[in-house]
Amino acid sequence: MVSRVDERPPKITPNVLNGTECGRIKSPDVSLIGRRVVHDEHFGTIRYVGGLPGSTCQWLGVDWDNPSRGRHDGNYRGVQYFHASTATSGSFVRPEKVSLGTSLEEALVYRYVLCAECQLSASLNPSETSSVDKDRADPRRMLFQPTDSPGRLSALMGASLDPDSLEYCGMSNESERPIRIELFTTPANSQDPVQHRSCGPQGAEAVLKYLRTATFTLVPVYRALRGLPSPEKASLWPQLGGTLGHYLPNLTELDLSGCLVSRWKEVAEIGIQLPWLRSLNLSSNHLRLPLFLASPSGGAETGDAEQTLRVKYDLDTHPNDEKLFSQAFPNVCCLVLVRSLFLDWPGLLRIIKWMPSLKSLTVAYNQLGDLPTNLDVDTVHAFRRLVELDLTATGTNELGYLFSILGPSTVLDTLLLSQNPIAAFPELPVSPEAVHSDGPFAPSIWFQALTTLNMKSTAFTNWHPIKQLLRLHKLEQLTFSDCPVLEDLTIETARQELIARLPHVSCINRIQVCPDERRGAELDYLKRYGAIWRSSGGAPTGTGPGLVDNKNVITMSSDFAQEHPVFVKLCSKWGVPDDGESKEEWKESEGT
Structure with a gap:
């Protein structure tokens, strides 16, 4: 265990988890509708900006992700100001009570550069704790020890640094009981006994230049600091905005899942600074694509319509910015958009065209429906460049057109179709010569590189899909369970059936098929039929x-x-x- 006693006064560090100065709402107007906000580490969406009866101030109508945070459905004194997602998720708040979030730059320093003491003291805002908690949260009164998890520390907070006092946890006095907290920070920083030369913005360059993967799940990041022509400055960032590329020369994977990013333009402004980025996770965000209107409505008579549009679309991005999107992601080969509110096929097809290097696309748990027909040539080529495609729980029902687009691909390795109401499996085409010589085992001219296929929880009522898979000679891994065709079979019998019916598949439902298991399954199959x-x-x-x-x-x-x-x-x-x-x-x- 490494202990520190530092007699310097505690540093004042902004609490990134509740938003920073760049997220402060200064001039509330209609452009805020659709934006995400944070208060006390709870997230919500602005759905109304304006006045309320009996008040001369501007108010924000917020639809909270956690319904228990709100009070109503957007109705106040008989007037429906906005429509909340549930009967209790809406509330009205003053603009100064919430924040749009923090910048990516400040989150980088907070998570990867700050020492454990400063990170913890920032997250335990003294103004929001009791006098006892203030004393216990003093970073000079903590012990730190490395944990088994890379990049994490375990902090023990107590009223004394005396080991005997810290180890004794059976006291009735709650203030004497140590609290264990895990922090995400650099282990090396915790070894520095007193000095904080590399703690904070002054250490950003030395630490961040080695960073290859950055993860900010549920951190309220909503954009990067503004660059030229009017660059921003933040207390946690050593330079002006627009300098991410200088500090992150090796960053290839960025995870912004569950953050407060609400506009694709803000994602593009990050990507344009990191052209070497290869993997981008934007899952569980309320991302809005630009909607270019010939004459955006602004009058009172169309205010409700504009308010509805703004919740789903970005009406403030200029059409000239489309060039920014097409240049922002030149090397992104992996895109993850799980549970992305507002995502649909037209929007997704637009996004795909911005990423010429895309090889892996995950859009699971979005109600996309079937792939639109009559795709243009560029979109078809984009799909046929994919190595992995995850369409789990997307409402896919019909495979005919989807397979006609994906089938000719010579590189598609993984296709995930689980939890979709698919009831029919297309005939996989084969060459006439192969049919004559190999019959049902003739290799298909489609999916010649496919090794992994998931079809769990689909609506297949017969064995036709499995018979078609005999034509996919490269197929190694199959997930196929919870389907009507199997409902009268035990789990063990269903597995035996799949093993016997697919002699070339080596892994079924995520379990390897060993030689003895295959032998038993095939013998049972012969006996059964x-x-x-x-x-x-x-x-x-x-x-x-x-x-x-x-x-x-x-x-x-x-x-x-x-x-x-x-x-x-x-x-x-x-x-x-x-x-x-x-x-x-x-x-x-x-x-x-």
């Missing part, structure tokens, strides 16, 4: 239109052959099942 095969006219030997392989000549009805395309291969591998024959007898006769 052997009687049906015989009753439908199947026989071990025969003449005429039989199915022939290297070891066996068997006959079967066309219906059985269509329903069980792997049966003949399994007979070749394990022998033809006789009436009443047991698995033990098959094992003994293996190879005969």
Whole structure:
């Protein structure tokens, strides 16, 4: 354990988690509608800006993410000023009571440069704590020790630095009980016994130049500091705005999930400073795309319509800024937009065109519906450059057009379609020559690089999708469960069916298939369907239109052959099942 005793007065550091000066609302106007705000680490969306009866001040109508933070649905004294998402998530607040958030630059210093004492003292704002808590939150009265998690420290706060006092936790006096808190900070900083030369903005360049991944999940970041022509300055950032690239020469992954970013223009202003950025996570944000109106409504008679538009769209970005978007993400190859409010296919197709290097796209848990038809050539090419596509829980229903766009791709490796109401699986095309020679195992000319496919919780009622997967010879991993076709089977039997029906798939439902498990599944499959095969006219030997392989000549009805395309291969591998024959007898006769 490393202890510090520093007799300097505690530094005053802004609490980034409640917003900083750059997020202060100075002149409330209609452009704030749709913006995100933070108060006491709770997030909300501004849906109304204006006056209220009996008041001469401007008020903000806020729809809080946590419904318990509000009081009503936007109705005040019989007038519906805005529509909250629930009956209790709305409230009116004064502009000075909330903040738009903090800048990315200040969040970088707060999270990755500040020492543990300053970070903790900032998060425990003395003005909001009791006198006892103020004393305990004094950074000079804390112990710090590294934890098992990289980049984290464990802070013990107590009324004394005496180890005996800190270790004794059974006292009735609550003020003497130590509190353990984990902080995200640089472990090296915690080793510095007294000096704080590298703590704060003065240490930004030395620390941030090595940063490759930056994560700000649920931190109220809402934009970067403004650069030229009117650059901003912030107390936690060593230079003026517009200098992210200088301090982050190695940053390739940026996670802004669950932040307060509400306009794509602000994302682009970050991206333009970091052209080497490769991975961008913007999940769980209320991001609005620019909507360029010929004559934006501003009159009182159309105020309600404009207010509704502003919640969903950015009406303040100029059309000339479209060039900024197309230049801001030249090397972004991985984009994550899980649970992104307002995301739809037209908007997503627009975003994709801004990212010429995009290889991995995750848009799970957005109600997109089916891919629009008649895509332009550039969009089709963008989809066929993807290596990974995650459409989990997007409301996808029809696969025909989607597969016609993705199928010809020679690079698509992973396709995730789980939790969608998909009931029909398209026929995968094969070359005529392959059909004649390989039958149901003929390789498809589509999805030739696909190795991973997820189709959990879909609406398939038969085995047709699984039979089509026999044509995907590169397929290695399949997730297929919670589907109607499996509902009458136990979990164990369903897994055996999948293993036996897909001889080339090595991982099913995230569990590797070992040789012994495959052997047992295939033997059980033959036993399960052997009687049906015989009753439908199947026989071990025969003449005429039989199915022939290297070891066996068997006959079967066309219906059985269509329903069980792997049966003949399994007979070749394990022998033809006789009436009443047991698995033990098959094992003994293996190879005969």
